[in-house]
Amino acid sequence: MKPSGKFQKWLKATPPPWRIGELLITPATGFPPAYSVRHFMDAGEQNLEISVEPLAARTYVKLDRDGNYRNLKGEGNLRRGWALEKLDYEALCLVLNIFYPTAIANWALHHGGMLPIVTFEETAARQTGRYRMVGHATPEQVANVVNKLCHARCLKVPLWRKEKAAASDFLLCPETCNLFISMCRDEMNGENRK
Ligand code: SF4
Numbered sequence: 001m002k003p004s005g006k007f008q009k010w011l012k013a014t015p016p017p018w019r020i021g022e023l024l025i026t027p028a029t030g031f032p033p034a035y036s037v038r039h040f041m042d043a044g045e046q047n048l049e050i051s052v053e054p055l056a057a058r059t060y061v062k063l064d065r066d067g068n069y070r071n072l073k074g075e076g077n078l079r080r081g082w083a084l085e086k087l088d089y090e091a092l093c094l095v096l097n098i099f100y101p102t103a104i105a106n107w108a109l110h111h112g113g114m115l116p117i118v119t120f121e122e123t124a125a126r127q128t129g130r131y132r133m134v135g136h137a138t139p140e141q142v143a144n145v146v147n148k149l150c151h152a153r154c155l156k157v158p159l160w161r162k163e164k165a166a167a168s169d170f171l172l173c174p175e176t177c178n179l180f181i182s183m184c185r186d187e188m189n190g191e192n193r194k
Contacts, residue, residue, distance in 0.1 A: 003108035004093050017043075020170045021100055021155050022078045025092070028085075035092045038083040048083040054091040056084060057098040072149075072179055073101060074156040074171055106172045110165065117159050118175035127181060134184045141187045149183055 011018065018025040024040040027033060037057075042048060064070050064077040084095055096104055109115035120142055124135040150158045156173035157165040165172055 003105040004089075006108040006112075007093070007104045008089060020096060020103065021074070022076055023096070023099060032088060034085075035087045035089070036083060036085045037087065037092070037095050039078055039080040042080050042083070045080075049081055050083050050085055052084070052086045054084060054087055054094045055098075056082075057095045061099050072154060072177070073099075074154040074173070076153070076155050100171060103170050103172070106174060107170045110159070110172055110174075111167060115159070115172070115174050119160055120176055123160075123176045123181065124184075131181055131185055133188060134181055137184050137188055141184065145180060145183050145187050148187075149180055 016025070016027050019040055022040055023037055024043055026036045028036060038045075038048065060079060060082050061073070062070065063079060064075075065079045070077065078099070087095060093104060106115055121135075124137065127134050146158065146161060150156070150161070150173070154173070156171040157163050157169050158173045158176075159165065160173060160175055
């Protein structure tokens with residue numbers, strides 16, 4: 001079964017509303033099924049900027065609530081105040097993929113036991129140029145970055161770190177991101193940055 005089919009099956013089997021990361025998904029009555037997506041903290045909010053255009057999600061994913069560029073898609077800092085409505089299933093999947101790229105596919109693969117996991121050592125060994133040094137990071141330096149970045153800022157479960165995901169965890173991380181590698185280099189150089 002395709003990842004999107006598996007997710008559709010999960011939606012049918014799981015009572016709404018549904019939560020994925022900071023997103024709250026609710027169904028509208030009627031046929032064909034339609035969905036609405038908003039920030040979970042706007043659950044009961046009436047005064048929202050409403051759009052029925054799924055690509056409007058691109059506007060909401062770019063900047064955080066303070067207007068800063070979001071350099072980590074899994075970070076729990078989405079801005080509030082908007083709602084995407086009257087989405088059919090395809091549009092819902094498109095919206096989810098804009099907010100959390102590959103999340104549904106990774107979730108479906110992981111729970112089917114087929115998501116490839118790449119260890120930190122493998123990712124580090126592939127680095128070139130100024131990031132080559134990351135291949136020599138100590139376990140303590142890697143753990144420091146996990147604490148500062150993955151655990152402090154990111155909503156994804158770092159599977160590459162052998163952390164366990166529950167069936168309802170949609171945000172999975174099978175391989176360290178570029179920001180992790182970059183912060184690892186900073187950690188090795190004794191630099192601290194956001
Ligand atoms: S490596 Fe850490 S910070 Fe980067 S996406 Fe994965 S869990 Fe998030």
